[in-house]
Amino acid sequence: MENIKEQDKISIKNLNFYYGKTEVLKDLSLLVKANEILSIFGPANSGTTTLLRTMNRMTELVPGSRIGGEIFLDGHNIHSANVNISELRRKVGMVFEVPAPLPMSIFNNIAYGPRLSGIKNRATLEEIVEKSLQMSVLWDEVKDRLHTSGMSLSGGQQQRLCIARILALNPEVILLDRPCSGLDPVSTSKIEESLRQLKEKITIIIVPHNVQQAGRVADRVAFLLMGNLVEVGITAEVFENPKDKRTSDYITGRFG
Amino acid sequence: MRIRLNPRTSQKIAKVVIWSAAILVLFVLFSIIIYILSKGIPNITWQFLTQIPSDMGRSGGILSPIVGTLSVTLVAVIVATPLGVGTAFYLTEYTRESTITKIIRFSAESLAGIPSIVYGLFGFIFFVIYLKLGWSILSGGLTLAVMILPTIIRTSEEAIRTVPPMYREVSFSLGGTKWQTMLKVLGPSALPGISTGIILGIGRCVAETAAVILTAGSALRMPISIFSPARTMAVHFYILAREGISLERAYGTAALLIILILLINIGANLLVNKFVAKGH
Numbered sequence: 001m002e003n004i005k006e007q008d009k010i011s012i013k014n015l016n017f018y019y020g021k022t023e024v025l026k027d028l029s030l031l032v033k034a035n036e037i038l039s040i041f042g043p044a045n046s047g048t049t050t051l052l053r054t055m056n057r058m059t060e061l062v063p064g065s066r067i068g069g070e071i072f073l074d075g076h077n078i079h080s081a082n083v084n085i086s087e088l089r090r091k092v093g094m095v096f097e098v099p100a101p102l103p104m105s106i107f108n109n110i111a112y113g114p115r116l117s118g119i120k121n122r123a124t125l126e127e128i129v130e131k132s133l134q135m136s137v138l139w140d141e142v143k144d145r146l147h148t149s150g151m152s153l154s155g156g157q158q159q160r161l162c163i164a165r166i167l168a169l170n171p172e173v174i175l176l177d178r179p180c181s182g183l184d185p186v187s188t189s190k191i192e193e194s195l196r197q198l199k200e201k202i203t204i205i206i207v208p209h210n211v212q213q214a215g216r217v218a219d220r221v222a223f224l225l226m227g228n229l230v231e232v233g234i235t236a237e238v239f240e241n242p243k244d245k246r247t248s249d250y251i252t253g254r255f256g
Numbered sequence: 257m258r259i260r261l262n263p264r265t266s267q268k269i270a271k272v273v274i275w276s277a278a279i280l281v282l283f284v285l286f287s288i289i290i291y292i293l294s295k296g297i298p299n300i301t302w303q304f305l306t307q308i309p310s311d312m313g314r315s316g317g318i319l320s321p322i323v324g325t326l327s328v329t330l331v332a333v334i335v336a337t338p339l340g341v342g343t344a345f346y347l348t349e350y351t352r353e354s355t356i357t358k359i360i361r362f363s364a365e366s367l368a369g370i371p372s373i374v375y376g377l378f379g380f381i382f383f384v385i386y387l388k389l390g391w392s393i394l395s396g397g398l399t400l401a402v403m404i405l406p407t408i409i410r411t412s413e414e415a416i417r418t419v420p421p422m423y424r425e426v427s428f429s430l431g432g433t434k435w436q437t438m439l440k441v442l443g444p445s446a447l448p449g450i451s452t453g454i455i456l457g458i459g460r461c462v463a464e465t466a467a468v469i470l471t472a473g474s475a476l477r478m479p480i481s482i483f484s485p486a487r488t489m490a491v492h493f494y495i496l497a498r499e500g501i502s503l504e505r506a507y508g509t510a511a512l513l514i515i516l517i518l519l520i521n522i523g524a525n526l527l528v529n530k531f532v533a534k535g536h
Binding site: 090117169 | 422426440
């Protein structure tokens with residue numbers, strides 16, 4: 001693919017997506033640059049979550065869904081036959097809207113992914129767990145109780161645990177679906193802080209739970225409306241000087 | 257004309273009715289258990305537990321029926337558990353609702369309602385005669401396995417369905433395959449429910465008479481392999497009581513059966529709790 005540039009981590013071309021007969025994404029094309037935070041925002045039911053989930057093929061779990069178009073990760077089509085879906089999901093990790101620790105200890109939650117990928121050595125796992133928790137700014141709060149249940153943490157801690165769980169797999173891209181929607185401002189700012197640090201090594205795509213968060217954390221933003229990509233650009237430019245009237249209406253709170 | 261009660265009166269009546277229902281049930285259950293235990297326990301001696309019955313069961317102990325019960329039940333559980341849990345996982349994880357799943361579920365539910373003597377007849381014709389296994393622990397165990405299969409399928413399926421769907425998504429999103437997800441997340445989360453089904457199954461096996469007498473026989477000798485015929489405690493009790501051989505020994509056997517079932521329940525609960533406590 002000669003027209004995909006080096007710095008494009010993910011490139012989406014003419015993506016169409018259907019749940020049954022409902023068209024959720026309409027002929028959507030989008031480039032995601034390496035090591036940026038891209039925020040995909042829009043009102044409810046505009047396809048933001050679906051777009052996020054197409055990037056690690058989590059949409060395939062929904063019966064009756066259909067996809068058209070192409071998605072490239074580092075220039076490789078993620079739908080080609082030789083792609084190992086488990087490896088793809090390790091490379092492109094995902095954090096869900098509802099913090100969902102598995103019913104096991106904090107340690108085992110984080111070691112879950114690495115163990116599935118075949119790492120068995122206890123010392124290696126311990127190292128991975130500590131590093132991941134430090135990267136998600138949770139280490140200091142849980143280092144003395146790694147073997148208590150992940151469910152015993154507060155909502156904000158659980159979400160950082162989920163981020164640590166992804167980081168344990170050494171991902172290249174992280175997809176976050178409204179990761180702070182149920183959290184208090186302190187937890188939210190802690191998560192945003194960890195995202196800014198992670199950006200050094202990882203490409204981050206986030207669907208924020210409100211427009212303000214998009215403005216705070218993102219390098220670039222993409223505005224989605226009814227499955228159409230309305231506008232994409234550098235955050236400050238889109239927020240101060242939107243090219244499309246629908247974007248400015250949404251940002252200024254005239255609808256949505 | 258409708259009679260109108262004031263809410264406080266109806267509340268009081270409801271309370272009395274509900275409480276008396278609960279107390280009545282408890283009373284009936286406990287009086288049966290206490291009656292059998294008080295009649296039976298005096299007969300349980302060291303000799304009773306360690307000797308093989310002699311003179312048709314009039315003297316000696318019930319060691320061979322104890323061994324018979326445990327081995328027939330063990331065969332049934334070893335055969336039925338993987339089949340039942342496997343079918344439950346197939347129904348919930350590996351297939352979508354279709355005609356096939358409906359047929360499987362319908363057959364399982366119909367099987368659950370069949371009287372056990374019919375299983376006995378089937379086991380006699382199929383395992384004992386057609387497969388030439390004879391009256392044996394194996395025939396009895398396989399027949400009981402078929403009998404408890406529906407219970408295990410249904411309770412396991414129920415248990416797997418109540419695992420939050422989110423756990424599956426999380427496991428897949430961390431690169432887990434379907435098999436890994438089943439083994440490491442769904443299985444452990446559904447374990448309490450699955451083990452309830454297995455315990456119910458064990459209870460039915462231990463207590464079963466009709467199906468076992470037709471397939472495992474009623475030999476009083478000590479079984480030496482799974483191809484030996486055997487008498488279970490329930491069958492022993494039935495023969496002792498029905499043929500008026502020894503009522504004291506019948507009560508002793510019954511008391512031991514109740515104690516055995518209680519111990520199995522308590523043991524299984526402890527095991528499950530220990531396992532579950534690790535995660536929650």
